[in-house]
Amino acid sequence: MKTQDDLNKKANNALTVKDLEKTYPQWRKEPTKAVDGISFSVDKGEIVGFLGPNGAGKTTTIKCICGLVEPTRGKINIFGIDAIKDTRKAVSNTSAVLEGNRNIYWRLTTRENLEFFARLHGRSLKEAESEIKSLLERFDLKDKEDAPARKLSRGMQQKLALSCALIRGTDFLLLDEPTLGLDVKTSKEMRAFVKQLTSNGGKTILLSSHDMNVVEDVCERVIIMNEGKILANDSVNNLKDVFNVHLYDFVLEGEPKLSGLKEKYSVTDIQHNNGKTKLRVSLKEADSFYELINHLQKKNVKLEEVKNLDKNMEEIFMNVIEREGGVK
Amino acid sequence: MREHIIFYSVVKKYFIELKRYFLNTLMTMIGIFILFMLVFFGLRSFEAGTETLQGSIVGFAMWIFAVMAYSEMSWGLLQEARDGTLEQLYLTPSTFRRISAYRVFGSFIFQFLLFVVFLGIMMVSTGQYLSLNAGVILLIGLTLLSIYGLGYIMGGLSLVFKKVQAGNQILQFLFILLLVLPTITDHQVIYFVPLSWGNHMINRMMIDGLSLLDFTLVEYSILLVNSFAYLIIGLFIFTLMERTAKKRGLLGHY
Numbered sequence: 001m002k003t004q005d006d007l008n009k010k011a012n013n014a015l016t017v018k019d020l021e022k023t024y025p026q027w028r029k030e031p032t033k034a035v036d037g038i039s040f041s042v043d044k045g046e047i048v049g050f051l052g053p054n055g056a057g058k059t060t061t062i063k064c065i066c067g068l069v070e071p072t073r074g075k076i077n078i079f080g081i082d083a084i085k086d087t088r089k090a091v092s093n094t095s096a097v098l099e100g101n102r103n104i105y106w107r108l109t110t111r112e113n114l115e116f117f118a119r120l121h122g123r124s125l126k127e128a129e130s131e132i133k134s135l136l137e138r139f140d141l142k143d144k145e146d147a148p149a150r151k152l153s154r155g156m157q158q159k160l161a162l163s164c165a166l167i168r169g170t171d172f173l174l175l176d177e178p179t180l181g182l183d184v185k186t187s188k189e190m191r192a193f194v195k196q197l198t199s200n201g202g203k204t205i206l207l208s209s210h211d212m213n214v215v216e217d218v219c220e221r222v223i224i225m226n227e228g229k230i231l232a233n234d235s236v237n238n239l240k241d242v243f244n245v246h247l248y249d250f251v252l253e254g255e256p257k258l259s260g261l262k263e264k265y266s267v268t269d270i271q272h273n274n275g276k277t278k279l280r281v282s283l284k285e286a287d288s289f290y291e292l293i294n295h296l297q298k299k300n301v302k303l304e305e306v307k308n309l310d311k312n313m314e315e316i317f318m319n320v321i322e323r324e325g326g327v328k
Numbered sequence: 329m330r331e332h333i334i335f336y337s338v339v340k341k342y343f344i345e346l347k348r349y350f351l352n353t354l355m356t357m358i359g360i361f362i363l364f365m366l367v368f369f370g371l372r373s374f375e376a377g378t379e380t381l382q383g384s385i386v387g388f389a390m391w392i393f394a395v396m397a398y399s400e401m402s403w404g405l406l407q408e409a410r411d412g413t414l415e416q417l418y419l420t421p422s423t424f425r426r427i428s429a430y431r432v433f434g435s436f437i438f439q440f441l442l443f444v445v446f447l448g449i450m451m452v453s454t455g456q457y458l459s460l461n462a463g464v465i466l467l468i469g470l471t472l473l474s475i476y477g478l479g480y481i482m483g484g485l486s487l488v489f490k491k492v493q494a495g496n497q498i499l500q501f502l503f504i505l506l507l508v509l510p511t512i513t514d515h516q517v518i519y520f521v522p523l524s525w526g527n528h529m530i531n532r533m534m535i536d537g538l539s540l541l542d543f544t545l546v547e548y549s550i551l552l553v554n555s556f557a558y559l560i561i562g563l564f565i566f567t568l569m570e571r572t573a574k575k576r577g578l579l580g581h582y
Contacts, residue, residue, distance in 0.1 A: 022577075024575075024577055025575065025576060034577075060577065063415075063577065066418075066419060067419075067574075068415050068418055068419075068574065068577075068579050068580065069574055069575075069577045069579075070571070070574040088421065088422075088423060089421075091418075091419055091420070091421070092421035094419065096415075096419060098412075098416075098580065099580075102411065102412025102413070103412065103413065103416055104413070105341070105345075105411070105413055107344075107345055107348045107349075108341065108344060108345070115337075116337050116340075116341050117416070118337075119333050119334060119336060119337030119340075120334060120337050120338075120416075120420050120422075120427075121334075121420060121421060122330035122331075122333050122420075122421050122422075123330075123333065124330070124333055148348075164416075168419075
């Protein structure tokens with residue numbers, strides 16, 4: 001019997017994926033399993049990041065969700081609608097920006113693209129006009145309103161692709177590599193805008209990216225995938241705690257023997273240069289730092305510089321992948 | 329469901345793209361016109377009869393119409409896949425099959441206007457005048473349904489196999505054979521292949537001056553069964569190929 005908590009949880013779910021499996025049949029070859037029985041959910045108004053190396057199964061999962069790839073097994077539910085049985089109905093509240101800048105019509109102008117995609121989702125121009133204007137302004141595309149999309153820069157094309165997904169007016173948005181190939185400035189603008197969409201716009205977003213900075217910056221929760229399986233599914237902060245390893249860069253005078261140090265601590269990346277030794281040490285607990293300093297003092301090793309390295313998503317990602325047997 | 333807005337968006341986009349390609353379309357038309365003039369004056373130099381000359385005008389205009397209608401379905405789909413926009417067309421409250429049908433509707437309007445203009449130019453340049461009325465338009469529409477069916481088949485195949493251009497070119501030449509088939513044989517095969525029977529009826533209206541009332545129920549039945557059979561088979565194969573493409577994850581590939 002379902003408890004009230006279960007029902008409340010279900011009502012708050014924008015997306016539920018259960019035991020999703022996708023095996024691609026291959027001509028005269030062994031079938032490839034791209035997604036291997038994964039389950040996860042995304043709450044309404046939440047922004048979740050999909051992280052994983054190439055071939056992890058991120059894009060296949062996203063395409064299964066929006067009905068572009070037929071799953072081999074499993075269930076997908078979007079806002080309470082069975083997306084496998086009733087793809088059309090489920091997709092009517094879903095839009096997507098898929099891989100890079102190939103989501104817009106290059107021969108149509110910026111405005112024509114926006115008008116086309118608004119109407120393609122059944123929205124009249126009267127309904128969408130104010131949003132078109134605000135998107136053009138928000139993304140600095142106003143001056144390029146009448147320019148064909150093919151003449152826009154890569155960054156602008158990507159902004160237009162996102163605008164075209166937004167103008168459909170759906171509550172659920174799938175973004176596959178939305179910042180791929182963008183310069184630092186445009187990538188930052190995109191991140192800021194995507195964050196706003198959930199905080200102000202009430203959208204639910206599932207975002208995949210190779211760029212861990214994007215995921216760390218934008219997402220509340222991260223799903224780490226490798227070889228079709230989910231390795232971790234937790235908030236960015238929780239993941240940071242789980243893999244709570246403190247990293248320090250040390251610069252030592254001369255080329256001291258590090259045998260004792262190497263046995264006791266995890267020392268990596270040792271470099272000898274200009275009579276100095278540079279090394280990276282990872283410590284399980286913060287208190288170990290003082291032990292390490294004492295150890296160096298006892299060995300008469302002179303310390304020139306210490307730098308505390310903040311843990312970022314990239315390290316967490318590598319930890320998760322290594323824990324699960326590494327990237328093949 | 330606001331299907332009329334989706335319909336408008338697809339048709340409008342078709343005409344916008346056409347406008348961007350105006351010069352390209354114009355140059356193609358000039359090339360085809362030169363080819364036609366060569367064929368026409370070639371036939372005249374062999375002292376072909378009036379009926380043959382008039383038949384060449386109708387046949388040529390119908391061939392262009394058929395090739396354009398067919399290309400719209402098969403090449404148009406391939407172009408969307410190449411541009412990476414095909415998957416976006418699946419993300420709609422409507423269905424992709426409906427969207428492609430709306431595009432076909434837009435293209436039919438344009439191609440029919442082109443057909444009329446082209447026919448007019450051909451008649452003036454050759455001095456051979458033919459009748460064009462609402463009945464002819466109806467027959468053209470019905471005849472072309474079989475071609476749209478073939479377009480759906482090739483479009484579906486291109487979703488899965490991608491490189492089907494060679495097949496497209498072969499079909500374009502096959503259309504010539506299908507159009508002239510009724511003039512070279514009385515065999516029943518003309519009832520079963522696409523384009524032939526419909527073109528035969530169009531010829532009789534435009535050249536012999538027959539009206540819609542002059543055809544028998546059997547003749548209409550042959551046309552309707554033939555056209556709808558090809559269209560339904562086309563849609564069936566397209567659906568099958570679409571499902572295969574979704575199973576293999578090929579929709580976004582080119």
